[in-house]
Amino acid sequence: MSATDIDAGAALPKAPRDLVPLLLPAALALIALPFIPSSSTWLTLTIAGLAMGMMIFVMASGLTLIFGLMDVLNFGHGAFIAIGAYMATLVLLPLTGWMQADSVWLNLAAVLPAIVLAVGVTGLLGLAFERVVIMPVYGQHLKQILITMGGMIVAEQLLYALFGPQQIPLPLPASLRGSFAIGEAAIEKYRVVCVLVGLAVFLAMLAVLNRTKIGLLIRAGVENTEMVEALGYRITRLFVGVFMAGSALAGLGGVMWGLYREQVNAAMGGELLVLVFIVVIIGGLGSVSGCFIGALLVALATNYVGFLVPKLALITDIALMVAVLLWRPRGLYPVTSR
């Protein structure tokens, strides 16, 4: 027999693991440590950065997943973020009494329906958007960019028309307000919640992608759409499902961000879209893990630089993006097929 004979019992060769990017957020935090006067400030900044990073990750993960699978970059993703936040105000403002009550259960009874509504509405809008707006332009990048950008503007203007141009306050529920102390560092409760929610979303996404059949199909679709189709799976259903999930994640991120800022306005979609883009580019278009690391990097860097040299905070994102792209021109974890 020839040397190419394959031993049927042997395991498939494992993809080489690339762990260097994983170390970057930790390295960044450690580099910042000596520059910051007290370790308690450093801890506060780090937690704040982690919380912000998790929120950005929740918003950005949908975008990168949609791009990875469908090769569609949705410039309208920011609109879903803003719509999610506005939907939350629809529930939370009438329930202000429950929000202010000093009971965790009443708070939850207000926040949970708000999240369900936000996620539901953005998910359904995602369905409509994919079917009506994006389907005719699959495979045409130029038109996709123009049309989804147009969709973003129309959605933003509709929010202005329906909800008015003013900012809508969105106070945190009573049980999530305030902070607790670790040593001398003050840790805001809501930031811890954000970190937990973000981690949960990340782990859930990893579990779905790596442990379920749907996840297998999605990963296969990212690698080679036509092959998945040729094997008899309806790729369009997968597309719709992923688009809905991605939009719903944007809605969830919008609610989290709205509560974090304690206000909502229609321009937030456009502002966050830019941040989300930077994160997705840093991570490598289409990569969920890359997006996670990118979000943490951007948020940590913004927090540290904002504390040390506030003037430079404006261009931290861009500088970080340039640095990463100089190192890895296609992002931290480039997706092979794109």
Place this chain on the structure above:
Amino acid sequence: MMPLSGDRPRSVILSIALTLIVVGLALAPFLFPGAKPLNVAAKICIFIALAASYDLLLGYTGVVSFAHTMFYGVGSYGVAIALYSLGARWDAIGLGLLIALPSAALLALAIGLFSLRVQTIFFAMITLAVASAFAVLASQLSWLTGGEDGRNFRVPEWLQPGTIFIPRDVLGVAVTGRTVTYYLLFVCCAALFLLLLRVVNSPFGRVLQAIRENPFRAEALGYRTVIHRTLANVLAAAVAAAVGALNALWLRYTGPDTSLSFAIMLDILLIVVIGGMGTLYGAIIGATLYVLAQNYLQALMGTVSTAAAEAGVPLLPQLFHPDRWLLWLGILFILSVYFFPSGIVGKLRRSTS
């Protein structure tokens, strides 16, 4: 000499429309006297050159940039800051241009080399990020740019509205510094337009179109796609900066709203798409229609909105409020990308041939 570089309108209706527009703009100070009509005419000239330079990217090279207003702003701020700090002198304008045009070109070169290697989508995302960072930076560096308030400045005496060259003798209209500024603007914009027309009809322009149609094939034929795309980006940026400088001279003011705002980016996109991507004449038609609509239809929207409010119709007053101008533009934009990707000029040319 071939002023049109051999690229004729190729449609009777289009030729007539273009002639009307050009003659109208050339004689605007005398045909439409008054401050507002002259402002509209100047804005049309500016948007024609600006949209034409953007079309070099979007229509001819097939890349989407969201940073065109950034370059426009670099030109505007260059001249504004120079005139503001050195006073109303011609050499200040020269210095401003001497700094602004190369910086715009260098910025475009950096962005291009950095992001045009990979994918058009990448370029679109990065230009969006860089442009928004630049806009924030410009409004924060208030010692230099005047922040949100921008900079008011004086222009050299020849260009000032108070300078009267011929009092009320030319067709009953006085020739003032304003008229001179308008003609400066008109001539420069026309020259820039003809330059762009020359570029897209040159061998270089043909290669750009080949890259737009099929980058792999163009690369296989031996053309360096990255270099061509980057050069197109640099050229478009330099023209945009020059137009920005002209606009600053006309307004005698530069601020974030007049030079860097995302709304201007949308205006340009819409003009190019409605006029027709990949036809520079589309910029003329699109800019004229768009600026006229913006100046006269927006007022109509206000009337509709008030009427709907008085009639007690729900929601319509908000939807037709003049501030919601962008809503209707956005819808129009999406519909035109779907149904008229070749725009007005494309339609006219097809119906002729």
